[in-house]
Amino acid sequence: MxxxxxxxxxxxxxxxxxxxxxxxxxxxxxxxxxxxxxxHNYHTFQPLLYQVSTSGLEPDSIAYPLRKITRLHTGGYFRMxxxxxxxxxxxxxxxxxxxxxxxxxxxxxxxxxNFFGNKSIEEHAMWMKTVPQALNIRSLILENLEQAVITEDPEKRKSLLNFVLAGAGPTGVELSGAIAELRNNVVPEDYPDIASDEMQIHLLEGLDRVLPPMSEKASKSAHKFLEELGVKIHLNTMVESYDGHLVKTNTNLELRSETFIWSAGVxxxxxxxxxxxxxxxxxxxxxxxxxxxxxxxxxxxxxxxxxxxxxxxxxxxxxxxxxxxxxxxxxxxxxxxxxxKGENLKPFEYFDKGSMATVGRNRAVVDIGKFKFGGFFAWYIWMFIHLWFLIGFRNRFVTFFNWVYNYINYDKAARLIIRPFKGFKKAMETNQKKV
Amino acid sequence: MxxxxxxxxxxxxxxxxxxxxxxxxxxxxxxxxxxxxxxHNYHTFQPLLYQVSTSGLEPDSIAYPLRKITRLHTGGYFRMxxxxxxxxxxxxxxxxxxxxxxxxxxxxxxxxxNFFGNKSIEEHAMWMKTVPQALNIRSLILENLEQAVITEDPEKRKSLLNFVLAGAGPTGVELSGAIAELRNNVVPEDYPDIASDEMQIHLLEGLDRVLPPMSEKASKSAHKFLEELGVKIHLNTMVESYDGHLVKTNTNLELRSETFIWSAGVxxxxxxxxxxxxxxxxxxxxxxxxxxxxxxxxxxxxxxxxxxxxxxxxxxxxxxxxxxxxxxxxxxxxxxxxxxKGENLKPFEYFDKGSMATVGRNRAVVDIGKFKFGGFFAWYIWMFIHLWFLIGFRNRFVTFFNWVYNYINYDKAARLIIRPFKGFKKAMETNQKKV
Missing domain, CATH: 3.50.50.60 (FAD/NAD(P)-binding domain)
Structure with a gap:
């Protein structure tokens, strides 16, 4: 090297x-x-990946060149x-x-x-651990909207406009909330030929509440927020298979969908x-x-x-x-x-700063020790903390600006199909897991 | 439809x-x-594509969703x-x-x-007419730098650090200037193991001056600016072939290069x-x-x-x-x-607002009617005009912020290999011309 x-x-x-x-x-x-x-030659700020997937932020805003870290010291090297x-x-x-x-x-x-060994899901679902994967989801969502408006077969159109997410942890909750906002705020403007109830977002969770790692109170608030945004929540529902078109579960539920996102475990x-x-x-x-x-x-x-x-x-x-x-x-x-220095090592002690998740504008839930709250104030805290932990002044500034812009305009401005997912899918099949 | x-x-x-x-x-x-x-589902602001290729701007800043234009009218439709x-x-x-x-x-x-029928160039060169192509160039430049630092073969290393551009029109001039700035300002910080004279930028032009469509004065200034930045200019030099590793010209010049960018015509x-x-x-x-x-x-x-x-x-x-x-x-x-209204059509008359090109920070050339000037003031005008014509407030704001940030910090902040070009190249070969 x-x-x-x-x-x-x-x-x-x-x-x-x-x-x-x-x-x-x-x-x-x-x-x-x-x-x-x-x-990769960059650090990924994973907590905001879902905003890249849903056109809220540009990928460069949440990625940071790793060489900017190693270059601070002459004894520092980076190798990709x-x-x-x-x-x-x-x-x-x-x-x-x-x-x-x-x-x-x-x-x-x-x-x-983690696909828990389910091959059909691993083969056909989308998931979101890296920037390219988040961009693939963004492209697929937008491509399916474009295709829906030119599709005359009503079944196919429905399938293109059905968005299904498995796993209601923070990722599933934040992503389904953001897709719902896209549906509520952007689609009516951009796609006047799609009726607002045609586009559906389904969130499936195997346990009996959303956000299982958080408090009961947070689960309850998040559940309410998601329903307010129009997300259909299916609890106690485990996905058994997905063939690229049909999601089958362990309940009687079957959902036709061209966009199935797996966020059920790592x-x-x-x-x-x-x-x-x-x-x-x-x-x-x-x-x-x-x-x-x-x-x-x-x-x-x-x-x-x-x-x-x-x-x-x-x-x-x-x-x-x-x-x-x-x-x-x-x-x-x-x-x-x-x-x-030849001194003794000290044991690690974890300081739990709490946990939080955002569902949409003005809607978030926060658990900090005994304090558990939701709504506008939680959302405000969520934004502040995420800006604080983002790496680099430029990223913080651009992210902050985009949030303000999107908030004022009810917009998600980065809705560009830069690399069509479908066109590349075949070519990428062998590479996707690596990049 | x-x-x-x-x-x-x-x-x-x-x-x-x-x-x-x-x-x-x-x-x-x-x-x-x-x-x-x-x-595509977006408009591309082509005059700034070269800044995407050289990590100065993010692609979303110079692209604008076309549906944001058609949605302004109920009689407007967009189809991708x-x-x-x-x-x-x-x-x-x-x-x-x-x-x-x-x-x-x-x-x-x-x-x-326009490859003028030259198959070897069409097959192996990079070019820049679309956002994905600009991103491919960005990835390739950064990948070649990453590869250069781990390459022990000195010939191969030289080839990876040689950047060759054919065609000194505005695109070739702006792109080679921006790559030179990357070399001068970012590479010494990010790649301390690359000596500054190891990375070379060669600009080849078939005619006897750079920027042939502009005034003699602009050519002269641009030539001087490029040399100040360390770009090696070869006039009266036509590329005859490129096999992916070696650029051959009609003069005696042969250049080993893993990055050959074709900007010699449309x-x-x-x-x-x-x-x-x-x-x-x-x-x-x-x-x-x-x-x-x-x-x-x-x-x-x-x-x-x-x-x-x-x-x-x-x-x-x-x-x-x-x-x-x-x-x-x-x-x-x-x-x-x-x-x-049944009225007679009126003939089009072109109002020539002049032409301009930028070479790097504080360096641009402008021809407006009889006024031909170069340097800081021209650069200032160039920035103002380009911000003015960018579509959308968000794009203008983010672009302006990035310019200020990059100017102050001598930085090009978007240097992320989001989609490795080499990994995808094979898969993309059939798609590249379409996307």
Whole structure:
């Protein structure tokens, strides 16, 4: 990979998500050579991906070049490549751009969509973990609207105008809310030949409430907000198959749809090569101690979604969201500092800042400790927090401007089919999971 | 295409470029049914495409949803589709989304890249007429930089860091200037392992000066500006072939390059079906009278790049740039108004507002009538005019903000490889010309 060997210890970080960049940003101040590896050359702010999918934001506003992070330090390197394996005996990672020795390895590979082994869903559904996938959803939604207006077969038209989402976690709730706003505010203007009740949004959830990880109160408010926006919610409903046209469930419900979005679960995205004891098989995640050291290894760490740190408060590990990842990255940087000075490592403690989800304009739900509230104030907090955590002044400013613009104009301005999804679908089938 | 027949005369416009939307915007006030057809669902502001190619602007900032134009009038329709032919006997257009009858047809299909029959260039070069093509160039530039830093073969590394452009018209000049700025301002920060003189930009021009359509003075200033930025200019040099790795010219010059951009000419992009007499064969453009009526047809018009209107001042037609297109579209709308009232049509007269090109920060050249100047003031005018003509407040605002941000920070912030070009290249080979 053309990285010079120096007398500094080399820390290799796999993955430029929340955990990886939180660590990298802090590491740059330490006497180490940091190498950040990612298959993309940018960090993705995943909590706002759903706004890219629904024409609210442009992709560049929520992505940040990783080289802007590594360039802050002369001992910082970035390499774009996909890690294919780890050889812990040799202290080496293998990748599609070559091998690299490490002194310390930090695995921050995050999570990937979990299809629970359902092949028909994996083959035909859309999902949203990366910017290109979010753009594919945006294109597909807009292409289906374009096709609906020229389709004379009423069944086909209905199928094109039916949008079905499986999984009412934050992603499913936020995405279905945003599609509903597109339907309520943009479609009547842009597509006068589509009647407002023709376009339908169905949100399916296997459990008995939306937003299962949040409080009962949040679930209740979100449910009400979604219904106000016109989203049809189906609880206790599990999808059994999707053939590209028909969604079948374990209840009697069958829905014709050309747009089926799978947001029903994630699983760890580990790298090959470590011993079986390093993994919690069921979760596909690395078993780490309170220092984020992977079970059985001294110099290999895992942080963020890919790590399970079992503790009294979190017997099944921390939630797979941004905050634990950011905090673990930042904590590990401090532990590296201690390690280099020969001091003892300190255990990680998670500070739960709460959780939140937005459903649409003026509608969000927030759980912060004992405080659980919804509505305009929650929505305001949600916006503030998301702007705060976005990386880079430019991204914050452009995102803020777009929100104000969209709010005032009831608009979603980025509704452009830059790369038609259908045209590329065939060509992409082999690549989609990689990009 | 599912468009209702009404008692209003139907005007079908093929193409949502400058000419097409200039007409559509004005037609919406007349008692006609307007149908705008385009293969994209957005208008592209082509003069700023080169900034998308070089990470200065995001694609959504220079594109504008066409439905935002047609939705302003109940008699306005937009359909996304590719017109495949015209049947003038039946007053009908054929397209990949069906057939459509017209009362009046306006062809505004613009121009396409001209390879002058050179197959090796058409097959291996990059070119830039659409947003996806501009994004492909952006990805390729960034991918080649990423690959250069991990390449150990010095010849290959040189080839990856050599950027070659053929054709020093406005596109070639602006693009090579912007790549040079990327090299001067961003690469030293982002890629400390690339020495500044390793990355080279070569601009090849067959004639004896850059910017041949502009004044001698503009050519001279632009030449000086480009050299100041470090662009190597080769005049009187024609490219003979490019095999994907080696650019061969009619002089002794041979350049190894993985990035060869063809900006050496355009030709009309006509639609099949009209009589031979309608066309000026050599130019691939429709022969129109001073009312923009296509030679031999009463109810078929052509406007913008695709039309040649020969007159005393412009024996070979107007220049193929935005201004004649905008003015012809707007003029034709007025003539439609006269036509509907039974009045006589008025001949088109072109008002030459001048021409300009930008080379980089603080560097532009402007020819307005007798006034020919270059430098900071020209650059300022250039920015103002381009913001003015951008469609939509949001686009203007975001573009302005990005310019200010990039200017202050010597940055090009949108340097994200959202869709890797190389990975998709194979898959795209069959699609590229269409998207």
């Amino acid at each position: 053309n990285i010079p060997e120096t007398e500094l210890p080399r820390v290799v970080i796999i993955g430029g998500g929340f955990a990886g960049i939180s660590l990298a940003q802090k590491l740059l101040k330490l006497p180490v050579q940091t190498v950040l590896l990612d298959r 490549g996909e890690v294919t394996g780890i050889d812990a005996e040799l202290n080496m990672v293998h990748s599609d751009i070559g091998d690299l020795k490490y002194d310390y390895l930090v695995i921050a590979t995050g999570s990937k969509t 699983t760890g995205a580990p790298v090959a090569g470590l011993n079986a004891s390093a993994m919690i098989e069921k979760a596909n995640r690395y078993h780490v101690n309170t220092f984020n050291q992977v079970n059985g290894y001294e110099n290999i760490f895992a942080i963020g979604d890919i790590a399970i740190m079992q503790s009294g408060d979190y017997p099944r590990g921390h939630p797979m969201v941004a905050q634990p990842a950011i905090q673990q990255g930042s904590h590990l940087a401090k532990n590296f500092s201690r390690l280099l | 599912n468009i209702p027949e009404t008692e209003l005369p139907r005007v079908v416009i093929i193409g949502g470029g400058f000419a097409g939307i200039s007409l559509a915007q004005k037609l919406l006030k007349l008692p006609v049914q307007t149908v705008l057809l385009d293969r 589709g590719e017109v495949t032919g015209i049947d003038a006997e039946l007053n009908m257009v054929h397209s990949d989304i069906g057939d459509l009858k017209y009362d009046y047809l306006v062809i505004a299909t613009g121009s396409k890249t 030709t009309g992009a006509p639609v099949a079906g009209l009589n031979a007499s309608a066309m000026i064969e050599k130019a691939n453009r429709y022969h129109v009278n001073t009312f923009n009526q296509v030679n031999g047809y009463e109810n078929i018009f052509a406007i913008g790049d695709i039309a040649i209107m020969q007159s005393g001042d412009y024996p070979r037609g107007h220049p193929m740039v935005a201004q004649p297109a905008i003015q012809q579209g707007s003029h034709l709308a007025k003539n439609f108004s006269r036509l509907l």
